[in-house]
Amino acid sequence: MEAMWEDSSECLSFSAFNEKSIGFAAIQAENRRMALMKLGGKVKCDDFRVVEVGNIGYTTGVEVCEGLRGPTNQSINFCNRVTTIYRRGNTGWLVIHHHTDKYEGCGQLGTPVCTMRCMEPSCSCNVKGKMMKF
Numbered sequence: 001m002e003a004m005w006e007d008s009s010e011c012l013s014f015s016a017f018n019e020k021s022i023g024f025a026a027i028q029a030e031n032r033r034m035a036l037m038k039l040g041g042k043v044k045c046d047d048f049r050v051v052e053v054g055n056i057g058y059t060t061g062v063e064v065c066e067g068l069r070g071p072t073n074q075s076i077n078f079c080n081r082v083t084t085i086y087r088r089g090n091t092g093w094l095v096i097h098h099h100t101d102k103y104e105g106c107g108q109l110g111t112p113v114c115t116m117r118c119m120e121p122s123c124s125c126n127v128k129g130k131m132m133k134f
Helices: 024-036
Strands: 012-014 020-022 042-053 056-069 074-089 092-102 114-117 124-127 130-133
Touching: 020 024
Parallel strands: 012 092
Antiparallel strands: 012 020, 042 056, 042 114, 056 074, 074 092, 124 130
16 A cells, blocks of 8 residues: 555545544554554445546545454444545656545445455556556
Protein backbone atom coordinates (compact mmCIF):
# COMPACT_ATOMS: atom_id res chain seq x y z
CA MET A 1 0.00 0.00 0.00
CA GLU A 2 2.87 2.37 0.67
CA ALA A 3 4.07 2.23 -2.94
CA MET A 4 0.83 3.79 -4.16
CA TRP A 5 1.32 6.94 -2.02
CA GLU A 6 3.32 10.00 -3.01
CA ASP A 7 6.18 10.53 -0.54
CA SER A 8 5.07 14.03 0.45
CA SER A 9 4.14 16.04 3.53
CA GLU A 10 1.09 17.22 1.53
CA CYS A 11 -0.59 13.79 1.63
CA LEU A 12 -3.70 13.39 3.75
CA SER A 13 -5.72 10.33 4.78
CA PHE A 14 -9.01 10.06 6.70
CA SER A 15 -9.85 6.45 7.58
CA ALA A 16 -13.20 4.91 8.44
CA PHE A 17 -11.81 4.41 11.96
CA ASN A 18 -11.76 8.21 12.49
CA GLU A 19 -7.99 8.38 12.04
CA LYS A 20 -6.50 11.46 10.39
CA SER A 21 -2.97 11.11 9.03
CA ILE A 22 -1.07 14.06 7.56
CA GLY A 23 2.05 13.43 5.49
CA PHE A 24 3.51 10.26 4.05
CA ALA A 25 5.31 9.23 7.26
CA ALA A 26 2.09 9.40 9.32
CA ILE A 27 0.11 7.55 6.64
CA GLN A 28 2.82 4.89 6.44
CA ALA A 29 2.71 4.42 10.24
CA GLU A 30 -1.10 4.13 10.26
CA ASN A 31 -1.07 1.61 7.38
CA ARG A 32 1.50 -0.50 9.24
CA ARG A 33 -0.57 -0.34 12.44
CA MET A 34 -3.64 -1.52 10.52
CA ALA A 35 -1.65 -4.34 8.87
CA LEU A 36 -0.62 -5.61 12.31
CA MET A 37 -4.31 -6.07 13.14
CA LYS A 38 -4.42 -8.76 10.41
CA LEU A 39 -8.09 -8.19 9.73
CA GLY A 40 -8.06 -10.38 6.63
CA GLY A 41 -11.18 -10.72 4.55
CA LYS A 42 -12.03 -9.09 1.27
CA VAL A 43 -13.17 -5.76 -0.12
CA LYS A 44 -15.42 -5.35 -3.16
CA CYS A 45 -15.59 -1.94 -4.77
CA ASP A 46 -19.04 -1.00 -6.06
CA ASP A 47 -20.30 2.09 -7.91
CA PHE A 48 -16.69 2.74 -8.96
CA ARG A 49 -16.00 5.97 -10.86
CA VAL A 50 -12.76 7.27 -12.38
CA VAL A 51 -12.14 10.92 -13.38
CA GLU A 52 -8.93 12.28 -14.92
CA VAL A 53 -8.28 16.00 -15.49
CA GLY A 54 -4.72 16.81 -16.55
CA ASN A 55 -2.28 15.65 -13.85
CA ILE A 56 -5.01 15.15 -11.23
CA GLY A 57 -7.43 12.26 -11.06
CA TYR A 58 -9.82 10.80 -8.57
CA THR A 59 -11.80 7.66 -7.91
CA THR A 60 -14.98 7.26 -5.89
CA GLY A 61 -16.88 4.19 -4.87
CA VAL A 62 -18.32 2.11 -2.09
CA GLU A 63 -16.18 -0.56 -0.42
CA VAL A 64 -18.23 -3.59 0.64
CA CYS A 65 -16.07 -5.19 3.35
CA GLU A 66 -16.18 -8.66 4.86
CA GLY A 67 -13.68 -9.82 7.41
CA LEU A 68 -12.79 -11.19 10.81
CA ARG A 69 -11.92 -9.18 13.90
CA GLY A 70 -10.32 -9.85 17.23
CA PRO A 71 -8.99 -12.97 18.94
CA THR A 72 -12.35 -14.74 18.49
CA ASN A 73 -12.36 -14.07 14.72
CA GLN A 74 -15.74 -12.35 14.98
CA SER A 75 -17.27 -11.93 11.52
CA ILE A 76 -17.71 -8.28 10.49
CA ASN A 77 -19.45 -6.81 7.45
CA PHE A 78 -19.67 -3.12 6.66
CA CYS A 79 -19.57 -0.58 3.85
CA ASN A 80 -17.48 2.55 3.37
CA ARG A 81 -17.75 5.39 0.89
CA VAL A 82 -14.29 6.14 -0.47
CA THR A 83 -12.69 8.97 -2.43
CA THR A 84 -9.06 8.83 -3.53
CA ILE A 85 -7.22 11.68 -5.26
CA TYR A 86 -4.15 10.99 -7.40
CA ARG A 87 -1.44 13.20 -8.88
CA ARG A 88 0.47 12.14 -12.00
CA GLY A 89 4.23 12.51 -11.67
CA ASN A 90 7.34 11.10 -13.31
CA THR A 91 6.63 7.62 -11.92
CA GLY A 92 2.92 7.56 -12.75
CA TRP A 93 -0.21 8.10 -10.69
CA LEU A 94 0.29 8.31 -6.90
CA VAL A 95 -2.24 8.89 -4.12
CA ILE A 96 -2.17 12.30 -2.42
CA HIS A 97 -5.51 12.10 -0.57
CA HIS A 98 -7.72 9.25 0.64
CA HIS A 99 -11.01 9.69 2.50
CA THR A 100 -13.18 6.87 3.82
CA ASP A 101 -16.36 7.06 5.87
CA LYS A 102 -19.05 4.62 6.93
CA TYR A 103 -21.92 4.06 4.51
CA GLU A 104 -25.27 2.71 5.61
CA GLY A 105 -26.68 2.09 2.09
CA CYS A 106 -25.10 -1.31 1.45
CA GLY A 107 -28.38 -3.00 0.57
CA GLN A 108 -28.95 -0.55 -2.30
CA LEU A 109 -25.80 -1.45 -4.23
CA GLY A 110 -25.60 -3.21 -7.58
CA THR A 111 -23.04 -5.63 -8.94
CA PRO A 112 -19.44 -4.77 -8.04
CA VAL A 113 -17.29 -3.60 -10.96
CA CYS A 114 -13.99 -4.20 -9.19
CA THR A 115 -12.84 -6.76 -6.63
CA MET A 116 -9.76 -6.30 -4.44
CA ARG A 117 -8.18 -8.41 -1.70
CA CYS A 118 -7.12 -6.70 1.51
CA MET A 119 -3.40 -6.26 2.09
CA GLU A 120 -2.34 -7.24 -1.42
CA PRO A 121 0.47 -5.04 -2.77
CA SER A 122 -1.58 -4.09 -5.83
CA CYS A 123 -4.68 -4.82 -7.83
CA SER A 124 -6.11 -3.70 -11.12
CA CYS A 125 -9.63 -3.06 -12.33
CA ASN A 126 -11.07 -2.71 -15.80
CA VAL A 127 -13.39 0.29 -15.58
CA LYS A 128 -15.22 1.20 -18.77
CA GLY A 129 -12.43 -0.27 -20.88
CA LYS A 130 -9.66 1.56 -18.97
CA MET A 131 -7.30 -0.52 -16.82
CA MET A 132 -6.65 1.09 -13.43
CA LYS A 133 -3.80 -0.24 -11.27
CA PHE A 134 -3.68 0.34 -7.52
